[in-house]
Amino acid sequence: MASNTIEMPTDAELLQAQADLWRHSLYYLTSMGLRCAVELEIPTTIHHLGGVTSLPNLMSALSLPSVKMPFLGRLMRVLVTSGVFAADNSESGEELYRLTPLSRVLVHGVVADEHHSQKYFVLGVTSPHYTEAALGLADWFKKDTEPPVPSPFEDRYGVPLFDEKTALLDKELDDVVNKGLAAHDNLGIATILRECGDIFKGVESLTDCCGGDGTTARALVKAYPHLKCTVLDLPKVIEKAPAHDVIEFVAGDLFHTVPPSQAVMLKLVLHFWSDEDCVKILSQCRKAIPSREEGGKVIIIEIVVEPSLGPIMFEAQLLFDMLMMVNTRGGQRDEKHWRELFMQAGFTDYKIVKKLGARSAIEVYP
Numbered sequence: 001m002a003s004n005t006i007e008m009p010t011d012a013e014l015l016q017a018q019a020d021l022w023r024h025s026l027y028y029l030t031s032m033g034l035r036c037a038v039e040l041e042i043p044t045t046i047h048h049l050g051g052v053t054s055l056p057n058l059m060s061a062l063s064l065p066s067v068k069m070p071f072l073g074r075l076m077r078v079l080v081t082s083g084v085f086a087a088d089n090s091e092s093g094e095e096l097y098r099l100t101p102l103s104r105v106l107v108h109g110v111v112a113d114e115h116h117s118q119k120y121f122v123l124g125v126t127s128p129h130y131t132e133a134a135l136g137l138a139d140w141f142k143k144d145t146e147p148p149v150p151s152p153f154e155d156r157y158g159v160p161l162f163d164e165k166t167a168l169l170d171k172e173l174d175d176v177v178n179k180g181l182a183a184h185d186n187l188g189i190a191t192i193l194r195e196c197g198d199i200f201k202g203v204e205s206l207t208d209c210c211g212g213d214g215t216t217a218r219a220l221v222k223a224y225p226h227l228k229c230t231v232l233d234l235p236k237v238i239e240k241a242p243a244h245d246v247i248e249f250v251a252g253d254l255f256h257t258v259p260p261s262q263a264v265m266l267k268l269v270l271h272f273w274s275d276e277d278c279v280k281i282l283s284q285c286r287k288a289i290p291s292r293e294e295g296g297k298v299i300i301i302e303i304v305v306e307p308s309l310g311p312i313m314f315e316a317q318l319l320f321d322m323l324m325m326v327n328t329r330g331g332q333r334d335e336k337h338w339r340e341l342f343m344q345a346g347f348t349d350y351k352i353v354k355k356l357g358a359r360s361a362i363e364v365y366p
């Protein structure tokens with residue numbers, strides 16, 4: 001029977017609970033502080049100032065009114081605590097702010113092969129549309145809907161995210177999320193090649209499914225010049241892809257057909273799709289490759305949810321899963337879940353070849 005009394009924590013537990021409650025209820029202010037830093041272009045400005053700056057120099061480089069200096073100091077203090085920036089003191093005792101690896105990936109406008117500024121990822125995921133969709137979670141849970149269950153985003157706005165119709169909802173949002181998606185997806189191919197390039201060794205031909213404008217394919221053929229690489233994407237994307245003398249661009253729909261190759265790659269594709277759709281996509285990929293003996297395999301780069309990666313990576317994976325739950329019909333899967341999808345699509349075996357931070361490289365065999 002429900003009791004109307006509650007066991008009270010000790011004073012020490014109560015004080016800790018209060019602090020934890022503040023942190024968890026207020027973490028959205030960390031996100032908004034990060035968004036503010038990106039909107040003000042603080043990472044790019046510190047980069048232009050040589051990678052290190054004092055608060056007064058940052059104020060003047062940002063052209064902010066001097067009355068706001070103490071407030072900027074408070075914002076920077078939170079962002080230093082969350083690892084976005086680093087701080088130390090100069091010999092004269094003045095506080096200096098520096099870029100960290102995190103803020104370096106937020107520097108915009110730098111021309112370098114491997115650099116893809118994550119500015120638009122931050123602006124997309126902290127946008128009013130995303131946050132409003134998340135605010136509707138409780139109402140969404142109460143709604144009894146026939147499968148396939150629309151995401152809270154789709155439920156709130158009547159159109160899915162990353163869809164032709166998203167631009168009709170809000171052109172600016174569509175633009176930001178597409179740029180954010182491209183930046184997020186592109187961050188990584190150089191690391192993949194360095195950390196587990198062996199998965200491409202000996203592969204004669206490869207189809208990069210949903211390969212966009214061919215950024216990944218160009219990096220692959222540069223590293224493996226013998227590789228015959230095909231990029232499959234929707235016609236509207238392929239139309240705009242820059243031509244390449246080795247890479248073949250094919251306009252099509254991966255639910256209908258995948259151009260045949262010895263290996264097919266699905267890099268950050270399946271987490272957008274429901275289980276049913278993933279099985280359809282994987283089945284098309286299986287049809288496109290030869291037997292395992294002939295080197296046939298599907299290469300998947302995705303999150304494999306796993307607590308053993310440690311609390312920070314695990315939390316990042318779970319938050320990314322919540323992002324997918326709120327905004328798409330997809331999600332992040334653990335190994336058991338992946339195995340079920342591979343077997344349902346008719347594959348016989350798989351191997352997690354390498355863990356790459358919060359993501360993994362998986363080979364799936366027919």
Ligand SMILES: C[S@+](CC[C@H](N)C(=O)[O-])C[C@H]1O[C@@H](n2cnc3c(N)ncnc32)[C@H](O)[C@@H]1O
Binds near residue numbers: 255
């Ligand atoms: C998140 S995925 C791309 C990830 C990409 N492989 C990467 O790592 O950079 C987004 C891409 O999928 C493409 N796409 C979406 N639906 C598709 C479909 N049915 N057939 C082929 N491509 C599709 C989109 O046009 C977009 O270029």
